[in-house]
Amino acid sequence: MTTVTIIGTGNMGSAIAGVLEKGGSTVQSLDHDSLAAATIEGEIVVLAVPYPALADIAAKFGDQLAGKTVVDITNPLDFSTFDSLVVAADGSAAAELQASLPTSRVLKAFNTNFAATLSSGKVGTETTTVLIAGDDAEAKASLIAAVEAGGLTAVDAGSLSRARELEALGFLQLTLAAGEKIGWTGGFALIR
Amino acid sequence: MTTVTIIGTGNMGSAIAGVLEKGGSTVQSLDHDSLAAATIEGEIVVLAVPYPALADIAAKFGDQLAGKTVVDITNPLDFSTFDSLVVAADGSAAAELQASLPTSRVLKAFNTNFAATLSSGKVGTETTTVLIAGDDAEAKASLIAAVEAGGLTAVDAGSLSRARELEALGFLQLTLAAGEKIGWTGGFALIR
Numbered sequence: 001m002t003t004v005t006i007i008g009t010g011n012m013g014s015a016i017a018g019v020l021e022k023g024g025s026t027v028q029s030l031d032h033d034s035l036a037a038a039t040i041e042g043e044i045v046v047l048a049v050p051y052p053a054l055a056d057i058a059a060k061f062g063d064q065l066a067g068k069t070v071v072d073i074t075n076p077l078d079f080s081t082f083d084s085l086v087v088a089a090d091g092s093a094a095a096e097l098q099a100s101l102p103t104s105r106v107l108k109a110f111n112t113n114f115a116a117t118l119s120s121g122k123v124g125t126e127t128t129t130v131l132i133a134g135d136d137a138e139a140k141a142s143l144i145a146a147v148e149a150g151g152l153t154a155v156d157a158g159s160l161s162r163a164r165e166l167e168a169l170g171f172l173q174l175t176l177a178a179g180e181k182i183g184w185t186g187g188f189a190l191i192r
Numbered sequence: 193m194t195t196v197t198i199i200g201t202g203n204m205g206s207a208i209a210g211v212l213e214k215g216g217s218t219v220q221s222l223d224h225d226s227l228a229a230a231t232i233e234g235e236i237v238v239l240a241v242p243y244p245a246l247a248d249i250a251a252k253f254g255d256q257l258a259g260k261t262v263v264d265i266t267n268p269l270d271f272s273t274f275d276s277l278v279v280a281a282d283g284s285a286a287a288e289l290q291a292s293l294p295t296s297r298v299l300k301a302f303n304t305n306f307a308a309t310l311s312s313g314k315v316g317t318e319t320t321t322v323l324i325a326g327d328d329a330e331a332k333a334s335l336i337a338a339v340e341a342g343g344l345t346a347v348d349a350g351s352l353s354r355a356r357e358l359e360a361l362g363f364l365q366l367t368l369a370a371g372e373k374i375g376w377t378g379g380f381a382l383i384r
Contacts, residue, residue, distance in 0.1 A: 083353065090281035124383035126318070155373050157364065161275065168360030172349065175357075181347050182384050190368075191316035191378040 001026060002146045005040045007057065008032075008048030012073060015118035016046055016110055023149030035061070044069045044143060046110070051076040051086070051093050058100040066103045069139040072163070073110040075170040082178060085171055094133070094163035107134035107143055108163035111170040114177070116185045121151050126189035129153040131169075133162040155190060193218060194338045197232045199249065200224075200240030204265060207310035208238055208302060215341030227253070236261045236335060238302070243268040243278070243285050250292040258295045261331040264355070265302040267362040274370060277363055286325070286355035299326035299335055300355035303362040306369070308377045313343050318381035321345040323361075325354040347382060 002025045006013050009031040017027045028041045032049075035057075045065060047057060051074040058065070076093040078086050087093050094108040109132040110118070117128045130147045132154055134140050140156050147154035157166060169188065176182045196212050197220040198205045209219045220233045224241075227249075237257060239249060243266040250257070268285040270276050279285050290298040301324040302310070309320045322339045324346055326332050332348055339346040349358060361380065368374045 083351075088281075124318070126316070126381065126383065155368070156371075157373075158367055158371070159275075162364065162367070165360040165364040168357040169364060172354065172357040172361060175350055175354070176347070176382075179348075179350070181349075182382065186383040188380040189318065189383050190374065191318065191381050192374050 002044060002142060003028070003042045004044045004046060004146065005030060005042030006046045006048050007035055010048065011115040012110065013046070013048030015115040016048055016073070019118055019150035019152060020146055022151060023146055025146050025149070040064045040068070042068070044071060044146070046071040046073065048073055050074065054093065054097055055100065058097060062101055065101055068104055069107060069136070069142065070097065070101055070104040071107045071109050071143065072097050075111050075167060075174060077171055077174065082175060085167060087167070090164070092163035092167050094160055098160060105134065105136040105139040106160060107132055107139055108160065108166050109133075109143060112166055112173060112188065114184050114187055117187060118152070120185070123187055123189040126191065127153050129155055129190040131155055131157040131166055131190070133157045133160055133166055135160045153190070194236060194334060195220070195234045196236045196238060196338065197222060197234030198238045198240050199227055202240065203307040204302065205238070205240030207307040208240055208265070211310055211342035211344060212338055214343060215338055217338050217341070232256045232260070234260070236263060236338070238263040238265065240265055242266065246285065246289055247292065250289060254293055257293055260296055261299060261328070261334065262289065262293055262296040263299045263301050263335065264289050267303050267359060267366060269363055269366065274367060277359060279359070282356070284355035284359050286352055290352060297326065297328040297331040298352060299324055299331055300352065300358050301325075301335060304358055304365060304380065306376050306379050309379060310344070312377070315379055315381040318383065319345050321347055321382040323347055323349040323358055323382070325349045325352055325358055327352045345382070
């Protein structure tokens with residue numbers, strides 16, 4: 001059984017906690033206030049926070065996150081324009097996080113999933129797929145197993161450099177929803 | 193009724209021709225050899241060619257393409273590594289094409305669709321969606337109508353700057369298929 005700490009108790013954090021608990025993982029959920037006083041227990045730590053909060057968490061809790069699998073779920077949009085990402089064009093939020101946590105095993109995951117599709121397990125009538133990118137095969141395999149135990153499909157989307165494409169996909173999907181081309185219960189379903 | 197010229201008679205060109213003909217468009221299909229001697233008849237011109245061929249077509253046929261809607265379907269992958277695109281990190285093949293054809297109305301479309309899903313009209317059991325980005329609303333509306341008449345769903349994915357995200361999505365989908373995570377009849381289905 002996997003122990004997962006989820007930092008962030010918003011829509012996404014709650015939905016991810018639900019999936020992992022359903023799959024038998026032990027979940028420690030920490031909000032911003034409780035984080036300072038807590039010990040991070042999980043082997044896997046999901047940072048279910050907005051992009052701007054990543055740097056502060058890495059700075060303050062880097063020691064506790066050393067050696068752990070750290071999951072970045074962010075979509076680093078420029079929310080003032082909804083027309084670009086705020087990370088370097090050839091980079092990603094996940095790559096930035098890996099640089100700031102060099103001894104953690106950073107994965108990109110969940111950023112292409114709307115919260116409702118994690119909770120329901122469905123995008124329309126299709127099973128929700130969690131796309132996971134990262135450089136550490138063991139870390140990916142562990143998260144894939146935890147997600148699949150929770151009834152979703154999880155797919156290894158490649159190395160951490162693919163986070164750039166996952167963030168582009170998350171961005172595109174958000175613009176389609178904001179533009180009412182799709183609903184927040186829809187989005188991209190991956191068909192085998 | 194729309195007249196469409198499709199340059200390129202490979203899998204993608206043939207599949208796109210099939211969709212548009214089914215929708216009642218008049219389709220002129222030209223391969224590389226016949227192109228030199230032909231007059232491009234379509235108001236919409238689909239460049240169903242690999243990315244490296246775009247520059248040559250723009251250079252040789254720019255005069256004929258002036259004022260027309262020109263559709264870029266390419267995924268500009270570095271096929272030697274399958275690990276990056278060959279266009280600028282903050283650009284896209286479509287943006288390059290628009291720069292080389294300043295008086296054409298360039299659209300990005302079909303690059304997120306595998307040929308088989310255009311021919312069958314389905315990604316798994318979901319209706320195939322063609323994502324279309326471009327700066328000219330009228331050009332987009334015309335292509336959307338032609339595609340939807342052919343039985344597929346077509347969605348306005350935003351301005352031509354969104355071609356960058358469509359190319360990231362096309363790239364990601366190709367890596368998933370090449371890595372046998374999905375089949376060539378599958379891929380990303382857009383669920384409303």
